[in-house]
Amino acid sequence: MVLHSVRFRLVDSPTSFGARRRARRAAWLSRTFPDLADMDILDLGGRVENWTRVPVRPKRVHVVNLEPLPTELPEWAEADHADACELPTAIRARRYDLVFSNSVLEHVGGYERRRRMAEAVRDLAPAYWVQTPYRYFPVEPHWVAPGMQFLPLPARVFVARKWPLAYNPGKPYELAMKQVLNTELIGRAEMRYLFPDAAIRGERLLGMTKSLIAVRTG
Numbered sequence: 001m002v003l004h005s006v007r008f009r010l011v012d013s014p015t016s017f018g019a020r021r022r023a024r025r026a027a028w029l030s031r032t033f034p035d036l037a038d039m040d041i042l043d044l045g046g047r048v049e050n051w052t053r054v055p056v057r058p059k060r061v062h063v064v065n066l067e068p069l070p071t072e073l074p075e076w077a078e079a080d081h082a083d084a085c086e087l088p089t090a091i092r093a094r095r096y097d098l099v100f101s102n103s104v105l106e107h108v109g110g111y112e113r114r115r116r117m118a119e120a121v122r123d124l125a126p127a128y129w130v131q132t133p134y135r136y137f138p139v140e141p142h143w144v145a146p147g148m149q150f151l152p153l154p155a156r157v158f159v160a161r162k163w164p165l166a167y168n169p170g171k172p173y174e175l176a177m178k179q180v181l182n183t184e185l186i187g188r189a190e191m192r193y194l195f196p197d198a199a200i201r202g203e204r205l206l207g208m209t210k211s212l213i214a215v216r217t218g
Contacts, residue, residue, distance in 0.1 A: 025102070025203065029129055030056040032215060039097035042124055044084040044117065045104030048077045058098070064091065085113040087120050099128040106132050106185050114186070118194040127218035130195065134202070134209045135185035142183055149185050156180045188212060
């Protein structure tokens with residue numbers, strides 16, 4: 001119970017360290033795009049509720065996610081159930097002011113699908129902001145486990161099931177395997193390759209790069 005409390009304070013609580021980092025990232029986004037309040041945004045893999053807590057809310061937010069959609073939406077939002085790597089023609093035909101994605105790229109399922117998502121991001125708007133955890137930060141962020149991303153697959157599955165700071169420790173083997181296979185952190189070289197027309201920014205913690213953000217300002 002003590003370790004679960006530690007995780008809640010670090011990651012899950014609205015006042016946690018993780019929540020404060022997300023708030024700082026939202027402020028950084030609004031400084032990078034001073035016209036954010038007037039923008040029409042496509043959010044790949046996000047949630048509408050996240051946009052209710054930002055310091056500057058865009059004029060219009062279109063959320064695309066594979067999760068169940070909210071039953072009610074504010075007037076400034078729309079949502080579609082779709083795959084960010086295989087967007088429907090109706091979405092690919094639209095144009096936005098900004099494409100946004102936060103901690104999604106590492107979960108889409110391998111390089112080829114990351115390439116397809118990056119291609120969609122670059123095509124759909126003149127500006128984009130794509131954030132992903134950095135592979136070489138010493139703590140794997142999803143399980144809050146030091147060095148987990150460098151372990152062989154069976155060891156990562158073991159950590160996913162047994163590490164006390166993970167979500168739902170003791171989960172079935174099949175679920176842990178699926179979660180591990182669907183989490184692939186990437187480094188700076190691949191980020192540059194996927195987004196050659198972007199500046200690659202580093203979000204730092206304790207002097208080390210914690211996440212990468214590909215930014216094109218238009």
